[in-house]
Amino acid sequence: MRILSHEIPSAVGQSVTVAGWVHRRRRLAAVSFLILRDRSGLAQIVVKxxxxxxxxxxxxxxxxxxxTVAANPQAPGGAEIVDPVIVALTEPAATPPIELWRPTVGAGLPVVLDNAPVALRHPVVRAGxxxxxxxxxxxxEALSxxxxxxxxxxxxxxxxTESGANVFALDYFGGPAYLAQSPQFYKQQMVGVFERVFEVxxxxxAEPHDTVRHLAEYVSLDAEFGFITDHRDVLVMLRSAVAGMLQAVGERAGGALERLGVALPEIPVDVPVVHFSEALKIAGADPDEPDLAPADERAIGEWARREHGSEFVAVEGYPMVKRPFYTHPQPSDPRWSNSFDLLFRGVELVTGGQRLHRYSEYVAALEARxxxxxxxxxxxxxxxxxxxxPPHGGFAIGLERFVARLTxxxxxxxxxxxxxxxHRLTP
Amino acid sequence: MRILSHEIPSAVGQSVTVAGWVHRRRRLAAVSFLILRDRSGLAQIVVKxxxxxxxxxxxxxxxxxxxTVAANPQAPGGAEIVDPVIVALTEPAATPPIELWRPTVGAGLPVVLDNAPVALRHPVVRAGxxxxxxxxxxxxEALSxxxxxxxxxxxxxxxxTESGANVFALDYFGGPAYLAQSPQFYKQQMVGVFERVFEVxxxxxAEPHDTVRHLAEYVSLDAEFGFITDHRDVLVMLRSAVAGMLQAVGERAGGALERLGVALPEIPVDVPVVHFSEALKIAGADPDEPDLAPADERAIGEWARREHGSEFVAVEGYPMVKRPFYTHPQPSDPRWSNSFDLLFRGVELVTGGQRLHRYSEYVAALEARxxxxxxxxxxxxxxxxxxxxPPHGGFAIGLERFVARLTxxxxxxxxxxxxxxxHRLTP
Incomplete structure (x- = not known):
């Protein structure tokens, strides 16, 4: 019966079987060490x-x-395996394209990406x-x-889905079809069925720009739900989803955070909210600007940390001209919208808001465009x-962007x- | 503060607010009834x-x-709302294309599918x-x-992924690309990283046949894991995944099962297993047949019920010629494979098995083809x-097929x- 490497320290004196990858060999004259890697971590095997x-x-x-497991304060977890019988389950492995046993990744990103099937085995690379x-x-869990x-x-x-731009076209049994840019339309329709829905x-x-933020395919965490008063209800739900994500990362990926040297942020129960028009003032931007520049977002992030002690801040009321047609306007002033961005450390993390819900509003909104x-x-x-x-709203979180911001x-x-x-379609 | 319709019976005598869709009106001379539908069920509103x-x-x-909530044994859940103040949150809705309030669906499948955004609101349609x-x-949950x-x-x-047939081609920034037919190659690679992985x-x-079993896009529940002895370990893991799925359906979708009049099957802890060569005999088929015909599968399902009291049965050892190149042969006789199908009530539900794990085996298997x-x-x-x-294996469950078999x-x-x-790309 196989045990995992992290179970070795609790088996001192016992005969055990472990299995995994040879992470590193160190051969000395009188003794050799074999470091074995399995899904739970590393184990030290001592060979005479x-x-x-x-x-x-x-x-x-x-x-x-x-x-046999022997206590050794110098070994990982304080125990090692001695007098081993070692059986190879494969042919000798070819030398990996990057040195997986080094504590840090000694290769640049292109090499890591080109060799992902193997590079991801590096404990630091897989941590993400x-x-x-x-x-x-x-x-x-949070939304369920x-x-x-x-x-x-x-x-x-x-x-x-939302515009003809940046969409991938495909041949569907001889006719045209496209890859969905978002589940926006479907998740709204499903509010009519289940009231509250999420999709991962x-x-x-088909993003034609080569930037550090954009991918041609990514994982979207979408939520949409009905019977809201306005976008503030959506923000409350988003807060609970993000809090659930952070909690799960802390509970289930503590080792990964440690390997990356990352501390988990806290999201306050009441995320500070600032109106877009106020946000421009905080950032010292022109009051007629229709959007926030990256420097503006950083300034607002600084403001939230200073004034509210929060690494998260929501900007609400973005100008309607910059939002999609299904966006609900701010009832008191329809130049603004009932939508928001959630900023984390001064960078946009999530977009959400209230949607139109009356058919006549959709007819008018589409005609206006x-x-x-x-x-x-x-x-x-x-x-x-x-x-x-019903009145409804929702949000979408880009998984990879969320993790990148966090790490x-x-x-x-x-x-x-x-x-x-x-430029990349493989591996 | 809104409550849900299923909470009404526990609020007798109290003033409450509910919200939802008008499911049905019944107008009499002295009194009218309005049935309201929300995500939890139906509520009866009494209007003078x-x-x-x-x-x-x-x-x-x-x-x-x-x-105000009043007790009434004739109302759903034994309570109803009287003296209501009713506020419409939308314009009056247009008449739905199918009558959602009828207990059974009074329209054929094409009408239901053409009008899915609304037809899915029918309690019986959404049950699936x-x-x-x-x-x-x-x-x-089972695999986590x-x-x-x-x-x-x-x-x-x-x-x-596995062959050039039935694949959708797309234009990827001016070059050719394809839609993945399965995550098979990726999940195997990731066994090298995480040992045990699943993907949903x-x-x-690009299925050119118009059958009741095939879709051009479906949800695949994939699992793959390492350090197995052979395909029997995969079957044990599959059994635990299916048991987890059935348990969750019982716990979380009991109302849906009831609406459909479906009883949940039990999957035995030890699923009966029969070798392919034996299965042919049970079915009375030609011993040289390379595959099981639908009638054979039914016969084997009957046999499992009769001999083992089980609605599930696994057939192992399918001929290598009918399995993909990465399939591990049966060590005692390489005409057969270390793979299996899991049958449910005489119909194939899942395919799984052990894969090759040595590089040299892949070279040989590909050359042989x-x-x-x-x-x-x-x-x-x-x-x-x-x-x-490492030695590894896995399985893939088609979600829609699983639910169809169950219901x-x-x-x-x-x-x-x-x-x-x-023929269908919308809605």
């Missing part, structure tokens, strides 16, 4: 002398080791995804606990509104298993 | 007389109702997806509890094997939110 067998056990070879996986769990229903909606769609899945953007509610692109979507939809990764590709972009 | 306001409250109009959502939760890491791998790939996500098949391990399609995939992979739906489209097939 420097037997020929070790020649075959190159780094990354998969082995099974049976031996460990955090992502924990965040996914936390997101679903609030009575949300998970949905899975089509990624092949008949028309571009891929979204696709020179489009028709009768267009095939909108007919199924708007059917939901013809037949009664301080400069490039979102560092925390993506197999990134897709303008 | 037949006021003009009810003219405006057409079915599916969204309303908020404040009134409630079961699916619960199954997703159970799958993830066994130390699996969730992964999300790319759906846009540079080469067709869309897979794409006239392919080269040096081909670009395999280079990243096989990199994982060059650098050490007895004849057509997998009945339990898919927005099916995609040869």
């Amino acid at each position: 002398g420097s037997p020929e067998q070790l020649d075959e056990l190159s780094e990354e070879t998969v082995v099974q080791v049976t031996g 995804w460990e955090i992502a996986a924990a965040a996914l769990h936390g997101f679903r 606990g609030q009575d949300f229903t998970e949905i899975q909606t089509p990624k092949i769609v008949g028309t571009a 899945g891929p979204v696709f953007r 020179g489009e028709s509610a009768e267009a095939p692109a909108y007919s199924s979507y708007l059917q939901a509104f013809k037949h009664g939809m 301080g990764a400069e490039n979102v590709r560092e925390v993506t298993l197999f990134p897709r972009d303008l | 007389g037949s006021p003009e306001q009810l003219d405006e409250l057409s079915e599916e109009t969204v309303v908020q109702v404040t009134g 997806w409630e079961i699916a959502a619960a199954a997703l939760h159970g799958f993830r 509890g066994q130390d699996f890491t969730e992964i999300q791998t790319p759906k846009i790939v540079g080469t067709a 996500g869309p897979v794409f098949r 006239g392919e080269s391990a040096e081909a670009p399609a395999y280079s990243s995939y096989l990199q994982a094997f060059k650098h050490g992979m 007895g739906a004849e057509n997998v489209r009945e339990v898919t939110l927005f099916p995609r097939d040869l």
Whole structure:
């Protein structure tokens, strides 16, 4: 019966079997050390002398080791395996393209990405995804606990979701189709069915720019729910989702945070909120600016930390001209919207808001943008509104961006298993 | 503060507010009834007389109702709301394309699918997806509890996953790319990183046949894990995943099962296993048949019920010629494979098995099929094997097929939110 390396310290004196990858060999004259890596961590195996067998056990070879556990304060976890019988489960592994046993990653990002199937084995490289996986769990748990229903909606769609730009076209049995840029339309329709829905899945953007923030395919964490008063209810729900994600990361990816030297932020129960017009003043920007520049966002982040002791701050009321047609205007002044961005350490993390919910509002909003509610692109979507939809809203979190912000990764590709972009379609 | 309709019976004598859709009006001379539907169920609102306001409250109009809860054994849950103040939250809803208030669905499948945004509101239509959502939760919980890491791998790939057939091609920044037919290659690579992984996500098949079982896009529940002895370990893990799915459906979608009149099956702790060669004998089929016909599967299902009292049975050892190149042969006789199908009530539900894990085995397996391990399609995939992979295996469950089998739906489209097939790309 195999045990994991992290269970070794509690088995001192016993005969145990472990299995994993040869992480590193160190051969001395009188004794050799073999460091074994499994999913739980590292284990030290002590081999008398420097037997020929070790020649075959190159780094990354998969082995099974049976031996006796001995206490040793110098070993990982304070125990090691002595008098081992080592059986290779594979042929000797070829030398990896990056040295996986070094504490830090000694290769640049392109080399890491080109060799992802192996580079991800490095404990520091894989840490990003460990955090992502924990965040996914936390997101679903937080929303399931609030009575949300998970949905899975089509990624092949008949028309571009929100605009014709940056959409991937494909051949669908001889006709045109597209990859969904977001589940926005579907999740709104499903509010009419389940009231509260979330979806975790891929979204696709034919993003023609080569930046550290953009991917052609990423994982979107979407939520949408009905019977709200306004976007402030959406912000409260978003806060609880983010809090759930952070909590799950702390509970399930503590080792990954440690390897990356990252401390988890706290999100206050009441996230400070500032109106867009006020935000421009705080940033010292022109009051007619329709959007916040990166420097403005940093200034607002600084303000929130200074005035509210918070690393998170929401900016509400973004100008309607900069928001999609389904955005609900601010009732007191329709130049502004009932939507928000959530900033984390001065950088945008999430966008959310209240949507229109009356059919007549959609007709007017589309007409105002020179489009028709009768267009095939909108007919199924708007059917939901013809037949009664409650006031509702929602948000979308980009998983890779969330993890990059959390870990301080400069490039979102560092925390993506197999990134897709303008220049990269493999591995 | 809004309460849900299922909370009404515990609020007798209190003033409450509920909100939802007008499910049905019944107007009599002295009294009218308004049935309100929210995510938790139905509520009865009693209105004195037949006021003009009810003219405006057409079915599916969204309303908020404040009134007093009174006990009434005839009302749903034994209580109703009297002396209501009703506020419409939308314009009067247009008449739905199918009558949502009828206990059974009075429209054929094409009408239901064409009008999915609204038809899914019918309690019987939405029941299929409630079961699916619960199954997703159970799958993830079962595998997370066994130390699996969730992964999300790319759906846009540079080469067709397993074969050139039935693959959707797309324009990727001016070059060719494809939609992933399965995460098979990625999940195997990730065994080298996390040992145990699962993925829930869309897979794409350009399926040119119009059948009740095939979709062009469906949700695949994939698992793969290392350090197994053989495919029997995979079957044990699959059993625990299916048991978790069934348990979650019972716990979280009991109402949906009831609406559909479906009883949950039990999966035995030890699923009966029969070898493919034996299965042919049980079915009375030609011993040289390379596959099981539907009638054979039914016969084996009958046999399992009769001999083992089980609705589930695994057939192991399928001929290697019918399995993909990465399948591990049966060590005692390489004509057979270390793979299996899990049958439920005589129909195939899941395929799984042990994979090859040595690089040299992949080279030989590909050469035997006239392919080269040096081909670009395999280079990243096989990199994982060059650098050490443990004995491993896994399985894939089609979500929609699983739910259809469970509910007895004849057509997998009945339990898919927005099916995609040869003829359907909308809604």
